[in-house]
Amino acid sequence: MNFINNYYLKHVASPFNTECPRGIRKLFRFLKKEFGFTLVERLIVVAIIIILAAVLYLRFVAYAERTRVVRAIEDISNMRTVVEAYAADEGQGRYPVNSNDPSIPNSIASVMQKHGIKWTGDETGVADPWERPYYYSQLVSQETGLPTGYILLSAGKDGIIGTDDDIYAIGGGEVTRGKVALSALGLTESDLVPSKRQGGAASFVPGSLILMADKSAVPADGKTAITLTAEVRRADGKLAPDGTVVNFSTNLGVLSAAAATTVNGVAIVTLTSSQPGEATIIASSGEVTASVTVTFNSPSGGLKVAGGMYHSLALMSDGTVWAWGYNYSGELGNGMFTRLSKFPVQVANLTDVVAVTAGGYHSLALKSDRTVWAWGSNIYGQLGDGTWADRYTPVQVADLFDVVAVAAGDHHSLALKSDGTVWAWGDNEFGQLGDGTITNRNTPVQVANLTDVVAVAASGGHSLALKSDGTVWAWGHNYTGQLGDGTTNSHTTPVQVANLSGVVAVAAGANHSLALKSDGTVWAWGDNFYGQLGDGTTNRHTTPIQVKNLSGVVAIMAGAEYSFALKSDGIVWAWGANYTGQLGDGTTTDRYTPVQVANLTDVVAVAGGGYHSLALKADGTVWTWGYNGYGELGDGTTTDRYTPVQVSEFQ
Structure with a gap:
């Protein structure tokens, strides 16, 4: 053979x-x-x-198999070159951070994608020769907490990390084949950032979900947002892979996103609410769900402030309302016919109030039973009681129940109901009631084609609504572009503000509008004669533009021709008209970009009137500045103030 x-x-x-x-x-x-x-x-x-x-x-x-191993070694070697080049050039000696978010400039996803490597964390990401993810993680010193290196890894043929099939490079070292000991590097599998979704989008089934709320950040004392954290785990108890989608919903307030993806097993969103109440937030991923309930409180146990054209309001923690300033039409609500009051007086026959707002010459109060009460001027029907007569004490708005928020314009009023619909009454010359007509109404009518609303604002002759999806809708007067739809045409029904999303709060001035986005930036549109848009010019804008030099904002408010932003550090910034000192910077110079209100810290709420301003501090004191011709500053004088003075009644 x-x-x-x-x-x-x-x-x-x-x-x-x-x-x-x-x-x-x-x-x-x-x-x-x-x-x-x-x-x-x-x-x-x-x-x-x-x-x-x-x-x-x-x-x-x-x-x-040898060919696959060789290709994996080559891939990891190439990725190591990219990481080392980034650290040497852009990273200033630091390695990319653990994130699959390409919008983060120093994330591993961003660094890889700049070099043509699709490190996406989803099913489109780069795969190793066995169609599984590559992995990356910074290595951090256990003593200093500072990054000291990195690891790039493929789990190899068997797909299990920690066996002899592993292929990896640590720092700038050679690519090695053999068992990697993550624990010796201070890592677990959940620390590793995958280049793609393991097995594709359909193969991962969440086993459990835990939803947590940072209740220490509930917006008492002026905080406006809380952080929600959803932790997703696999059926075996290990953290879910990066890129797992978690959906969120709430019955109160505005979420920064309706869906978020996990990083290191966790998805994070924020929730903002402009009114008190209980918010139930539901998170879901696949077939698993979780919920948490958070109570939104009013600042300083319930005390709030509001400014009308020439009068001011304060809501006390006991549910009573106090007013001062102009009273020609009964704006102070105390039943007296005096022309003005230079000191706060109690609004008559009104208790259990949870929110207040002031229009041009009228006022609104929302009670705990969700009814709305009004007083002051009623020439356009803005009190909503079915008459046209001024009221010197509060009357109930007719046929209106289950209200969760109110807003007042110069001569019209808005109410947001718990079902997300908006109702309006009063002056309708420009269609600011949103019912498709220009007919004044002395009882509430529903704003047309508008649902899922979570916040409202009104001033001058226009109205704003913020929907749960973070979009803003506007209607009414639009002569200076205050509706933000890119035109100067007035609208009698809502139109969407252009190029604006992710909004968590809105405010309306006489002829301009403001929006606060979830990233803490402020956007403005409309009239800009006095610089009230804050972009450094006096050019009007019919679509939103970003206010300059402003970030970390948690609340916004607008006066007639000026604007405010409250930052997370308790400092107030102002811009726009200043001819009566309403910006509070010690001058009467108009400002085209934000300036800091002088001598004012620890602020939790701010309000703008016609030509004066108010602030509530964390200690419960109220401070005012600006025009004072009718005693609207509440300091016992009629002297204008260019910097804040304290209202002595609220010490």
């Missing part, structure tokens, strides 16, 4: 010899021609052929 061995070595032995099938056929022809076959001999030949095929297959598989 030596001739068979020789023939095998010559024609068959190489697993990649393209002559192999041909060689086997020659072998058969040779045997048949030169020798006869017995049955046993034929079986022996067949067995030899099967053995040869098995050897060939095993050699081919081994070669293919």
Whole structure:
């Protein structure tokens, strides 16, 4: 049989010899021609052929696996070069951070994608030769907490990290094949950022979800947002892979996003509410859900402030309301016919109030039973009691129940109901009631084509609504572009403000509008004659533009021709008209970009009137500045103030 061995070595032995099938056929022809076959001999030949095929297959598989390993080593080597180049050039010696968010400039996703490597964390991301993720993590010193290096890793053939199939590079070291000990590096599997979603989007099934709220950040004392954290785990208890989608919903307030993806097993959103109450937040991922309930409190146990054209309001923690300033039409609500009051007086027959707002010459109060009460001027029906008569004490707005928020314009009023609908009454010259007409109404009518609203604002002759999806809608007067739809055409029904999303609060001035986004930036549009848009010019804008030099904002408010922003550090910034000192910076100079209100810290709420301003501090004191011709500053004088003075009644 030596001739068979020789023939095998010559024609068959190489697993990649393209002559192999041909060689086997020659072998058969040779045997048949030169020798006869017995049955046993034929079986022996067949067995030899099967053995040869098995050897060939095993050699081919081994070669293919070696090829995969070589490719993984090359991939990791290339990625290591990218990371090292980033650290040397852009990172100033620091390595990319653990994140699949490409919008973060120093994230591993951003660094890789700049070099054409699709490190996305989802099903489109770069895969290793076994169609599984590559992994990355910073290495952090346990003593200093500072980054000291990084690891790039493939789990290899078996897909299990911590076996001899691992292929990895630590820092700038050589790519190694063998078992990696994550624990020795101070890591767990959940610390690793994957380049793609494991097994594709459909293969991962969440096993559990825990939803947590940072209740220490509930907006008492002027805080306006809380952080919600959803932790998702696999059925085996390990943290879910990065990129797992978590959906959020709430019955109160505005979420920064309706859905978020996990990083290190956690998805984070924020919730903002402009009114007190209980918010139930639901999170879901796949078939698992979780919920948490948070109570939004009013600042300083319930005390709030509001400014009208020439009068001011304060809501006390006991549910009573106090007013001072102009009283020609009964704006102070105390039943007296005096022209003004330079000191706060109590609004008559009104208790259990949870929110107040002041219009041009009228006032509104929302009670704990969700009814609305009004007093002051009623020439346009803005009190909503079915008459046109001024009221010197509060009257109930007719046929209006289940209200959760109120807003007042110059001569019209808005109410937001718990079902997300908006109702309006009063002056409708420009369509600011949103019912498709220009007919004044002395009882509430529903704003057309508007649902899922979570906040409202009004001033001058226009109205604003913030929807739960973070979009803003506007209607009414639009002569200076205050509706933000890119035109100067007034609208009698809501239109969407252009190019604006992710909004958590809105405010309206006489002819301009403001929006606060979830990232803490402020956007403005409309009239800009006095610089009230804060963009450094006096050019009007019919679509939103960003207010300059302003970030970290938690609340906004607008006066007639000026604007306010309250930052998270308790400092108030102002811009726009300042001819009566209403910006509080110690001058009467108009400001086209934000300036700090002087000598005022620890603020939790701010309000703008016609030409004066109010602030509530964390200690419960009220401070005012600006025009004081009718005693609207409440300091016992009628002297204008260019910096804040304290209202002595609220010490």
